[in-house]
Amino acid sequence: MSRYDVVIVGAGVTGCAIARELARGQRNIAVLEKNADICEGTSKANSGIVHAGYDAKEGTLKAKLNVRGNEMMEELSKKLDFPFRRNGSLVLCFNEEDLPKLEVLKDRGEKNGVKDIQILSPEKVWEMEPNITHDLAGALFAPTGGIVCPFVMTEAFAENAAVNGVEFYFEKKVTSIEKSHEGFKVICGDEIFEAKAVINAAGVYADEIHNMVSDKKIKIVPRRGQYNLLDKKCGDFVDKTIFQLPSKLGKGILVTPTVHGNLLVGPTAEDLDDKSDTETTAEGMSKVFKEAALSTPDINKKMVITSFSGLRAHLDDASGKSDFNIGELSEAPGFFDVAGIESPGLSAAPAIGKFVADMVNRSFPVPNKTGFVETRVGIPNMANAGDDEREALIRRNPQFANVICRCEFVTEGEIVEAINRPVGAKTLDGIKRRTRAGMGRCQSGFCQPKVLEILERELGTDRGNICKAGKDSKILEGYTKEDSL
Amino acid sequence: MKNVDILIIGGGPAGLAAGLSAKRNGIGNVLILERDKCLGGILNQCIHNGFGLHTFKEELTGPEYADRYVTMVRDEKVPFMLSTMVCDIAVDDDGDKIVTAMNKDEGMLKIKAKAVILAMGCRERPRGALSIPGTRPAGIFSAGTAQYYVNMEGRMPGKKIVILGSGDIGLIMARRLKLEGAEVLCVAEIRPQSGGLKRNIVQCLEDFDIPLYLNTTVTKVHGKDRVSGVTLSKVDENMNPIEGTERFVECDTLLLSCGLIPENELTTAAGAQIDPKTGGPVVDGMLQCSIPGLFACGNVLHVHELVDHVSAEAEKAGAFAADYVKGR
Structure with a gap:
């Protein structure tokens, strides 16, 4: 024990x-x-959004902790070295008759303590975001909205x-x-x-x-949200996170750049019984695009590199x-x-x-410990480094010259670090989330065998034992000619 | 900064033929940069035969075909660097190309070239691009990745296999996996005809009694941790699944052979115009991109059916680049 x-x-x-x-x-x-x-x-499967805080009802924990979390995010992202960008968000209103609802949202935001929110005319919105629909009545702009790498x-x-x-x-x-x-x-x-x-x-x-x-x-209902992730080629299709005012067409689908420069559209909202059902469906994937097209009609469906879904932990509360x-x-x-x-x-x-x-x-009061480490330095990022920084990293460890994932420009040095850090990666998905190897447009087709080889070496196990995620998700199934014709 | 006349990016079939051709056309100061630790590119994992009928008038395996070129490159002293990754191509005021690359020994290096030949090849289209619904378990591979595991590492990607897409790599892998002891249940092709070579349909599927289902696609992946099966559906003339035609096939592996995409990150970064149809750069009759002195050949330009065609095209690109350098 x-x-x-x-x-x-x-x-x-x-x-x-x-x-x-x-x-x-x-x-x-x-x-x-x-x-x-x-x-x-x-x-691991959500919008990667740092909401401004105008959504939740005033006085709720959701409202209070959202706004506070948003305020903390910038400093924390520096202290702990994770990607965060305050790109701002827009809530689009498509009909004149719904404009008062934007006012309600603005009021609520102000009561929640969201700073600098304002309602913009369609012209202002188009100036900001040229790819937004021309069927627009107005939008709520929250400059404090952001995006983060979850x-x-x-x-x-x-x-x-x-x-x-x-x-x-x-x-x-x-x-x-x-x-x-x-x-x-x-x-x-x-x-x-x-x-x-x-x-x-x-x-x-x-x-x-x-x-x-x-x-x-208590009862938690898993509420599934399906997403499509698009190639970095369309990462600048919009700059802000684009929400829709909830309407009779549904809760609305968001279109947002990710902090890594992809474009993300989603999510659906489907209440399920099975808490492990993260399947995507043809209906879900097409619904996402159909509704995203209300905000941004020219969104390019052909640029999808992957689809995924996540489950929100929705509390089924009688009140x-x-x-x-x-x-x-x-x-x-x-x-x-x-x-x-x-x-x-x-x-x-x-x-x-x-x-x-x-x-x-x-x-359970206890004294504070001395020597608490406030900060963390993340895994070096060769893709974003300049030539001098790349040179210095290669000099420190030549593994930083060995590109493993071409799509995202991830090197052996980064993967080795991801494995050997505290709470290090042991699986293919773990490497992917920590370094982005396999996250790009070929979705690990090229780098997967090389990542397995590195995991095998660093973990001291045979590559045949290495899993995608859980222990029943081994990548390889034995050797050739084990049971030949 | 290193100075060369012609820099070739990629040491696969296109890059090797282009380098040789540039040298044979009178440009001695060429350099091939290869990302991998050996020359030959994807040919090294293509251990089946059928290569070289046009180029060498005999039937070779992929590694043999590559070896012919590597031997010529060595004999004719065409310089190359291995384990060297190109990061960027820029153009200076004189029209020279400044190529940034990196490797373990030299760190970051800058190479100035009068002309650059792009020969980076292509990569496979992933599941995401096909929008196949369902779960996301282990056991889904692109055919080329599976080929790497089997031919280079002696490992099996699975034991009960369904292949989606009847491109040549898919067909070749159907036979290979069968020979290596797997059960290959079927090849499904969304189109009314296979995209692969006739000889591959016969030699890889028919000879091994592997069924090819045309107008059929995978409409769902099953299995939480590992693939446990797929749903196959018939499609109509617009390639939309027909309701009521679904059937479940139990398997542990899904291989995807659904097309190749030219690898043009560097081309795009250099500012060259891309043809949305081919996915490769727009080139003129001299295989020159929209940037003067930047040439392209092989699968980076468009996906070729035969490596022999890649070599022939690359030979031309080498000659055109040599002419360009002589003319400057």
Whole structure:
């Protein structure tokens, strides 16, 4: 049995942000993740948007933590070295009759504390974004909206947490939780983790974890969102994140540049029963384009390089509040829910980390540790480096001269670093999220064998054992002529 | 900064033939830059035969064909650098090309060239570009990636295989995987006819009783961690799936052989005009791009059916580039 002061269930962006904040105190912390890597659930398949904060109803946690998270993002992205750009966002209104709804949104934004939002005329919008539809009545402009790399952001929180002493356990699926005189026994099959406090950051599975300790059951509905990602050739099709005013046609599809220069369109919103159903569908993929065309009619469908879908952790709440559900359970003191973290969860993650840490500190005060490491330096990025910086990196380590992924210009040096850093990559997808190798227009066709070779060497395992993600996703299936004709 | 007359980017079949031709046409100061640790490019993994009937009047395997050219390049002392990646091509005020490259020994290097021949080849179209719905498990490979695993590493990408697309690489891999012990269930082709060579249909599919389903595509990938099957559907004349024709095929691997895309990152970065039809640069009768002194040949220009045609075109590009340099 391992003993910790705090056990966090879930190594998504929320769990990792909380881990980092809690690591400021003198306590032992473990993060338990059922998948083989961090960032394997909702955190890896979302819009990568840092919302300005005008969407959520005033007074809700969503509103408060979104705006606060947005404010924290810039400094944090520098401290922890993850890609973030404040590109601004527009909410398009297609009909004159809907214009008052823009006003409502603006009002709400102002009440939530969103700075500098304004309503723009169509002419102003076209000046800003020439590819936007001419069937436009006006738009809400929020200059504080941004885009972020959700993978590297999660990685940054996790790495920094690990540097500050947090221990990460993978492929540890929590099967039950029992109250004990110390606090809780978190049971993962035949392994037991005892903790004074448990934090439930289990994403779409947060209801199952909650229901293990509480009779006041909650229910999370996985709400699927399908996306199409387009080639970098159309990365400058729009500069701002383009939302649509929710209308009778639906909640609206966004069109946004990603922080890496691709174009992303999506998501759909489909309530499902299966919490692992991240399939894409023909209907979903065409719906995304059909509705995106309302905002930007000339969007080029032929430039799709991949499609994916993610599941939002939507709290099925009878009260209809539909807010984040964050707090210590009165029926199980020491157990903290961080549930229902759907949009704007990514934007709010830094603030959620702080908010939850404050809450835990009130119930379980500990002195701050000395020598907390505030900052992290990310994996060098050869693609964005200038010639001098490239030269210096190659001199430091000649592996930086060996390009493995041509599409995204990722070198052996970067991949080796991704493997050998704290909370390092062990899978093909882990490499992809940390370095972008395989993220480009050929989608790993060229670099996959080379990445396997590097993983084999660095991890000291046969390449036949290396997986795409989980342990049942091996890339290779034995040797040639094993069972020939 | 290194100075050369003609710089060739890529040491595959196009680059080798272009370099040789430039040298034979009187330009001694040429240089071939190859990203990989050996010359020959994709030919090295194409261990089947059928190469060289036009060029050498005999049937060779890919590595043999490459070796003929590599031997000539060595014999005729055409300079080349291996494990060297070109990062950028710029044009200076005199019209010279400034090529930035990098390798382990020299770090970043700048090479000034009077002419540059683009010979970077092509890459395969991925699943995403085909918009196949379903899950995203392990076990989906482009045919060329599978070919690399099998022929270069002796590893199997899977044991029960469905191939989408009847391009030549797909057909060749159907036979190869069967010979190596896999079960190849079928090749599905969305079009009414195969895109591959007739001889490959006969020798790779018919001779091995592998069915080819025309007007058929994959409409769904199944399996959470590893591919567990695919749904095949018939398509109408507009290539749209016909409802009611779906059938599930259990398999652990899906190979994609759905076309090749010229690799033109450098061409675009240099500012050369791209032909949206071919995906390669726009060239004139001298194989010269919209930038004077920038030539292109082989699959970077457009995708060729036979390597023999690549060599022939590259030979011309080498000669045209030599003329250009002499004329300056």
